[in-house]
Amino acid sequence: MTANFVARETGFAMHGWAHGDRTTNEAFAPLEPYGERLDALLRDVRALGFGAIDLWGAHLHPDWATDEHVAIAREALARRGLEVASYAVWVERSNLVRSCELARAVGATTISGGLSGESAELAPVLREHGVTLAIENHPERSPSEVLAKIEAGAGTMAATVDTGWWATQGYDPALAIEELGVHVRRVHLKDVLHKDEPHESCVWGQGIVDIEACVRALQRIGYSDALTVEHEPEQHDPSDEIRAMREQLEAWLR
Numbered sequence: 001m002t003a004n005f006v007a008r009e010t011g012f013a014m015h016g017w018a019h020g021d022r023t024t025n026e027a028f029a030p031l032e033p034y035g036e037r038l039d040a041l042l043r044d045v046r047a048l049g050f051g052a053i054d055l056w057g058a059h060l061h062p063d064w065a066t067d068e069h070v071a072i073a074r075e076a077l078a079r080r081g082l083e084v085a086s087y088a089v090w091v092e093r094s095n096l097v098r099s100c101e102l103a104r105a106v107g108a109t110t111i112s113g114g115l116s117g118e119s120a121e122l123a124p125v126l127r128e129h130g131v132t133l134a135i136e137n138h139p140e141r142s143p144s145e146v147l148a149k150i151e152a153g154a155g156t157m158a159a160t161v162d163t164g165w166w167a168t169q170g171y172d173p174a175l176a177i178e179e180l181g182v183h184v185r186r187v188h189l190k191d192v193l194h195k196d197e198p199h200e201s202c203v204w205g206q207g208i209v210d211i212e213a214c215v216r217a218l219q220r221i222g223y224s225d226a227l228t229v230e231h232e233p234e235q236h237d238p239s240d241e242i243r244a245m246r247e248q249l250e251a252w253l254r
Contacts, residue, residue, distance in 0.1 A: 001055035001188060001230045002041060003088060004238055010242045014234040024058035035072040042080040048243045052238065053082055054112055054186070054228050057089030062098035072103045085226035086106045086160070086186050091133065092116035100129035108120045110134050112186045113159040119152035126156035134185035136160035143179040150183055159183045164190030164230070168202045173199070174210065177217040184223055189214060190230040201232045203241050203250065215252050 006020035008011070009027040014020045028037055038059065045053060060073055077084065087103035089095075090113045103111050112134045114123045115122060126133055135157055140146050143159075150157045163173035177184060191207035193200045204211045215227070229245050231238045 001054045001228045007234050030066040039076045042076050044078045052085045054088045055084050060237050062095040075173045086110040086112040088155045089220050090111045090114045095126045099238035102130045114138050120211050123153045123156040132158050134158040134160040136162050143176050159221040160186040162188045163209050163214050165207050167192050170195050174213040174217040181221050186231040188228045204245050
């Protein structure tokens with residue numbers, strides 16, 4: 001998840017998500033340094049041993065991404081040998097067409113993110129572009145809320161499981177996986193320090209989420225697609241921790 005580096009452009013001196021999101025967008029929007037900035041990010045991701053990413057919207061945002069940005073991104077992804085498992089961006093009616101175009105342009109057919117508005121209003125655009133919106137749980141307090149939005153999407157929507165946000169909302173993430181079942185399209189494996197906000201990610205095993213139990217639940221429902229390692233600290237570079245968590249995940253899957 002390239003959002004793991006939400007604090008990177010602040011010098012790992014971030015004061016809340018909005019600060020990191022704004023600073024990252026400001027750094028990546030200008031076309032001239034875009035290729036250099038993105039390539040450096042993808043180089044570092046590849047060095048951590050990953051072969052695929054969820055591409056965070058602040059690194060290619062529908063509000064500013066031009067066709068030139070897209071061409072540069074495609075070249076950088078190919079150069080670094082990285083696939084895009086999903087395009088991770090919050091969508092609404094005003095940005096959905098461009099978000100779908102960007103997802104398809106970088107080789108993804110899934111947007112993993114939240115939505116503003118009614119599912120039924122967004123569904124025709126998703127269907128037209130052949131893109132699935134895998135709703136990432138943030139405000140939802142139970143899987144039934146996610147399932148209601150999926151149903152209203154009439155075949156254009158699925159679920160992205162954010163294990164950390166289920167824990168923040170006080171819902172057992174492994175149970176949420178079981179209840180979402182076949183609707184799970186993407187998974188963000190994240191631990192958090194405590195229930196309720198502020199939502200603070202941490203190294204697996206230091207918080208309240210049993211990540212291995214979530215992995216086993218995914219195996220029980222037959223999920224076999226991408227598993228995303230997510231950890232977004234505000235005050236330090238998470239690279240070494242992310243590498244270690246990837247290795248831990250691979251050991252569980254052997």
